[in-house]
Amino acid sequence: MNRQDNSQYQPSTFDRWRPALIAFAILATVIAIGVQQSEANKNKANVAQEPAFVVGTSLVPVVTAPLTRTLELGMQGDDVLRMQQRLKELQFDPGPVDGVFGQNTVQAMWAFEKLVLGVPREQATGVVTQSTWVIMQSNLEIKPRRVADTATHVEVYLPEQVLIVFTNQKPVLITHISSGTGEMWCEEVKIDPGEEGNNSDEQITKGICGEAVTPPGVFYFYNRRTGMRETKLGSLYNPVYFNYNIAVHGAILVPLKPESHGCVRIPMSVARYFPALVKYGDRLYVFDGIKEPEAYGSPVPPYDKPDPNYTTLPTVTTLVSTPTTTVTTIVGAPTTTVAKSTSSGSVTTTTSSSTP
Numbered sequence: 001m002n003r004q005d006n007s008q009y010q011p012s013t014f015d016r017w018r019p020a021l022i023a024f025a026i027l028a029t030v031i032a033i034g035v036q037q038s039e040a041n042k043n044k045a046n047v048a049q050e051p052a053f054v055v056g057t058s059l060v061p062v063v064t065a066p067l068t069r070t071l072e073l074g075m076q077g078d079d080v081l082r083m084q085q086r087l088k089e090l091q092f093d094p095g096p097v098d099g100v101f102g103q104n105t106v107q108a109m110w111a112f113e114k115l116v117l118g119v120p121r122e123q124a125t126g127v128v129t130q131s132t133w134v135i136m137q138s139n140l141e142i143k144p145r146r147v148a149d150t151a152t153h154v155e156v157y158l159p160e161q162v163l164i165v166f167t168n169q170k171p172v173l174i175t176h177i178s179s180g181t182g183e184m185w186c187e188e189v190k191i192d193p194g195e196e197g198n199n200s201d202e203q204i205t206k207g208i209c210g211e212a213v214t215p216p217g218v219f220y221f222y223n224r225r226t227g228m229r230e231t232k233l234g235s236l237y238n239p240v241y242f243n244y245n246i247a248v249h250g251a252i253l254v255p256l257k258p259e260s261h262g263c264v265r266i267p268m269s270v271a272r273y274f275p276a277l278v279k280y281g282d283r284l285y286v287f288d289g290i291k292e293p294e295a296y297g298s299p300v301p302p303y304d305k306p307d308p309n310y311t312t313l314p315t316v317t318t319l320v321s322t323p324t325t326t327v328t329t330i331v332g333a334p335t336t337t338v339a340k341s342t343s344s345g346s347v348t349t350t351t352s353s354s355t356p
Contacts, residue, residue, distance in 0.1 A: 087105070108175075111174055146293075156285065184210070188307075215299045218283065223241040
């Protein structure tokens with residue numbers, strides 16, 4: 001009876017297709033896993049192409065000494081010394097490595113906070129907490145955003161207000177900067193001979209209006225000066241020019257926010273040796289966080305123009321009785337009268353005050 005019932009049994013459609021359905025499900029699962037792995041690899045590739053600053057933050061200890069207090073400006077000690085040494089190893093210039101937490105060390109920490117910790121540029125504190133010290137001890141590696149056509153190149157990050165000099169794709173200097181405010185300005189400026197706007201052999205003074213912009217783009221260093229220079233954009237120490245009168249230069253004031261007339265300010269201690277790190281023709285990339293530098297090309301900075309409200313003291317030129325003697329009077333300044341004696345040829349000079 002059972003044998004007869006079995007012989008009369010007819011499998012359903014589902015039963016007949018069950019092996020095929022199972023095989024299809026297995027195949028679909030394999031394909032899905034493959035697609036997920038492919039997407040993951042694609043995402044990894046995309047991430048590798050993104051302009052990430054820091055890689056290899058595996059928290060593998062490099063320096064094992066613990067930090068037992070929060071370090072800040074004015075402190076001294078062996079822990080400050082170790083912190084400065086670590087900054088120096090990472091190419092953030094802390095100034096003298098002497099165990100004294102000075103302003104140069106603060107500015108180095110500003111750069112570290114903005115670049116590595118992602119702190120907004122005007123919220124950096126320069127303070128080293130225990131958690132910050134743990135990150136500083138990790139296996140940090142700073143990579144460039146670009147592979148340049150020169151062995152040494154510079155990358156300027158305007159959103160972070162940080163500059164990095166790379167040689168053979170390795171950082172040799174990371175420093176805090178202050179760039180153009182983006183605002184209009186009008187000032188009386190002094191311009192030294194040889195600087196843009198002064199073709200004479202003497203320093204000149206004029207009123208100028210301009211726009212404080214540091215243009216993003218791709219540039220190269222083409223000129224430099226030594227020492228303190230007076231220019232259209234202000235007082236520049238050891239300027240290295242890359243975009244007409246815009247330069248990387250030392251300044252006494254390098255605040256957290258953009259403050260310059262368009263130049264890239266760096267601390268004076270860094271500016272003393274920065275020119276030795278770069279040479280003529282070295283590439284410089286300025287990133288604004290909006291578009292890639294190549295999308296901008298090499299734009300020129302905004303043109304300045306004479307200040308229409310700038311006035312100088314008027315001068316009046318008159319002739320005295322002798323045709324070879326000229327008297328120049330500056331309104332509001334002391335006047336000098338030159339009288340030439342026709343009998344003896346002597347000259348008498350008398351000075352008196354004159355008011356407008």
